[in-house]
Amino acid sequence: MVTPDRPIGIFDSGLGGLTVARAVIDLLPHEDIVYFGDTARCPYGPRPPEKVRSFALEITDLLVAEGVKLVVVACNSAESTAFYEATGRYEVPIVSVIEPGVRAAIAASRSGRIGLIGTEATIASGAYDRVVTATGADVVLESRACPRFVDFVEAGETASEAVLVAAEEYLGPLRESGVDTLILGCTHYPLLSGAIRYVMGEHVVLISSAEATASEVYARLLDLDLLKRDATEGRRRFITSGGEDRFGELGRRFLGPEFDGVEQRPWQLAADRRAAS
Ligand code: DGL
Numbered sequence: 001m002v003t004p005d006r007p008i009g010i011f012d013s014g015l016g017g018l019t020v021a022r023a024v025i026d027l028l029p030h031e032d033i034v035y036f037g038d039t040a041r042c043p044y045g046p047r048p049p050e051k052v053r054s055f056a057l058e059i060t061d062l063l064v065a066e067g068v069k070l071v072v073v074a075c076n077s078a079e080s081t082a083f084y085e086a087t088g089r090y091e092v093p094i095v096s097v098i099e100p101g102v103r104a105a106i107a108a109s110r111s112g113r114i115g116l117i118g119t120e121a122t123i124a125s126g127a128y129d130r131v132v133t134a135t136g137a138d139v140v141l142e143s144r145a146c147p148r149f150v151d152f153v154e155a156g157e158t159a160s161e162a163v164l165v166a167a168e169e170y171l172g173p174l175r176e177s178g179v180d181t182l183i184l185g186c187t188h189y190p191l192l193s194g195a196i197r198y199v200m201g202e203h204v205v206l207i208s209s210a211e212a213t214a215s216e217v218y219a220r221l222l223d224l225d226l227l228k229r230d231a232t233e234g235r236r237r238f239i240t241s242g243g244e245d246r247f248g249e250l251g252r253r254f255l256g257p258e259f260d261g262v263e264q265r266p267w268q269l270a271a272d273r274r275a276a277s
Contacts, residue, residue, distance in 0.1 A: 002069045002070075002091065002092055002224075002226065003069065003226075004069070004221075004225070004226050004227060004228050004229055005228060005229070005230075006032070006067050006068055006069035007031070007032035007033055007034045007066070007067070007068050007069070007235075007237075008024065008028075008031050008032070008033050008034070008068060008069065008070050008071075008072065008217065008221075009033075009034050009035075009036070009060075009063030009064075009066065009068030009070065009071045009072065009092075010024065010033060010034070010035045010036070010071075010072040010074050011035070011036040011037070011038070011056075011059045011060070011063060011071070011072075011073065011074060011075065011078075012036075012037055012038070012074045012075040012078075012187055013037070013038050013039075013041065013042040013043060013044040013055075013075055013077065013078070013150075014037050014038065014039045014042035014043070014150070014153075014154050014188070014242075015037055015039070015153060015154060015188070015191075015247070015250055015251065015254055016074070016075070016150065016153060016186060016187035016188030016189075016191070017035065017037065017072075017074030017075060017187050018035070018037075018251060018254045018255045018259075019074075019187050019188075019190045019191065019208065019210045019254070020072060020074035020097065020187055020209075020210045020213050020214070021033060021035050021074065021236075021255060022210065022254075022255055022256065023210035023211045023213065023214035024072065024213075024214045024217055025234070025236070025255075025258055026214070027211075027214040027215065027217070027218055028214070028217065028218060028221075028227075028228075028234070029233065029234060030228050030230070030231050030232060030233065030234050031221075031227075031228050031234045032228070032234045032235045032236070033234060033235075033236045033237070034063060034066050034068055034236075034237045034239065035236070035237065035238045035239065036059050036062065036063060036239045036240075036241075036265075037238070037239070037240045037241070037242070037247060037251075038055060038059060038240075038241050038242075039154070039240045039241055039242030039243070039246070039247055040240075040241035040242040040266065040267065041055060041241065041267075042150070042154055042242070043077075043119065043147075043150045043151065043154070044075065044077040044078065044119065044121060045077050045118075045119025045120050045121045045122070045145075045147060045150055045186075046119075046120055046121070046147065047121065049080075049081045049121060049125065050081075052077055052078055052081050052083075052121055053078075053081035053083040055078070056073070056075070056078035056079075056081060056083040056084075057083055057084075058267075059078075060073075060083075060084065060090065060094075062265075064090060064091075064092060068092060069092060069221075069226050070092055070093045070094070070095060070217065070220060070221060070226065071090070071092055071093075071094045071095070072094075072095045072096075072097075072213065072217060073094060073095070073096045073097065074097060074187050074213070075097070075187060076097055076098060076118055076119065076122045076127075076185050076186050076187065076209075077118075077119045077121040077122050077186070079096045079097060079098050079127065080098070080121060080122045080125035080127035081121075081125065082127070093220050093224065095213060095216050095217050095220055096213075097187065097209040097210075097213050098127055098128060098131055098185070098209070099131055099216075100209050100212030100213045100215070100216050101183050101184075101185065101207055101208075101209030101212060101213075102128065102131045102132055102135065102183070103135070103212065104207050104209065104211075104212040105181050105183045105207045106132075106135060106137045106139060108181045108205045108207060109139060109180055109181040109205070110180055111178070111179075111180045112137075112138055112139040112140060113139070113140050113142065113177070113178055113179045113180060113181075114132075114139050114140070114141050114142070114179055114180075114181045114182070114183060115141075115142050115143075115144070115174040115177070115179035115181065115182040115183065115200075115204075116128050116141050116142065116143040116144070116182075116183045116185050117143075117144050117145070117146050117149075117170065117171070117174070117182065117183070117184060117185055117186070117189065117196075118143070118145060118146070118185030118186045119145060119146075119147065119150060119186050120145045120147055122145075122185055122186065123143050123144070123145040123185075124145075128141060128143065128183070128185060129141055129143075142174055142177050142179055144170055144171070144173065144174055145170075146166070146170040146171075146186075146189070148166050149163075149166065149170075149186065149188060149189055149192055150186065150188045152166070152192065153188040153189075153191050153192065154188075154250075156249070156250050156253070158191050158192055158194070158195075159194055159195065163192060163195045164195045164198065164199070167192070167195040167196055167198070167199045168199050171196065171199045171200055172199070174200070175199065175200050175201065175204070179204065180203065180204060180205065181204065181205045181207060182196070182200055182204050182205070182206050182207065183207045183209075184196070184206060184207060184208045184209070185209075187209070187210070189208070190208040190210060191254060193206055193208070236258050236259070236260075237263065238251055238259060238261070238262045238263070239262070239263045239264075239265050240262055240263075240264055240265070241264075241265055241266055241267055242264075242266075243264070244262050244263075244264045247262050248261065248262045
């Protein structure tokens with residue numbers, strides 16, 4: 001039985017989903033959160049869709065086993081494989097990042113020319129194009145993959161010369177194409193928004209799906225009568241499949257004071273536990 005006192009589960013391939021976790025904490029400070037960052041297998045972007053799909057199912061299973069009441073897929077690359085749609089295997093509601101981001105971009109754009117940046121997996125999947133088409137809005141989407149952006153963030157490099165050079169290379173053509181709105185279609189990218197804004201210029205509206213996704217989490221919990229009832233400060237747990245030290249250091253920097261430690265859960269260990277039980 002899914003009950004209001006359970007935590008919200010959030011996952012990503014690594015640290016990027018902390019941008020979504022931040023927005024969820026800001027909006028719902030009383031909610032407990034379990035965050036899983038699959039740092040050991042990050043980045044997902046260059047991997048084949050079947051692989052990313054199986055990782056996403058494995059993590060969602062893990063969060064459900066942790067007893068979460070709702071899962072936030074804070075990873076565009078995972079969502080773009082549509083991993084949960086056909087399975088029907090989850091009783092808990094699943095909130096994703098693509099649709100809230102598209103809705104926010106359509107609302108913000110005046111010209112109807114919208115840029116989209118994301119990982120190779122997200123762009124190649126055409127997931128954003130499908131969501132845009134389904135809205136029926138009269139907009140044109142100009143897409144571009146930015147493969148190295150995730151590596152920069154995972155290395156804690158958010159404002160270096162190399163980031164700016166890569167941003168110019170990836171975003172120059174989008175700026176020239178005259179988009180007035182740019183969807184940051186990867187949850188790692190808001191952490192590079194200094195360079196992205198510098199290259200795109202002040203007149204282009206940057207859309208991070210984090211806030212729109214957090215609003216969606218609130219709405220879903222409210223509709224399902226699953227908002228936590230007691231008003232004590234929420235407890236947050238952070239789990240990584242990779243190294244604790246790196247995740248701990250960058251987690252604190254990217255999320256802020258609510259990040260107070262990380263548990264390590266290597267996949268090998270999880271497989272051993274399953275085999276032993
Ligand atoms: N942060 C993820 C996304 O939103 C994945 C990045 C990656 O692992 O390539 O797409």
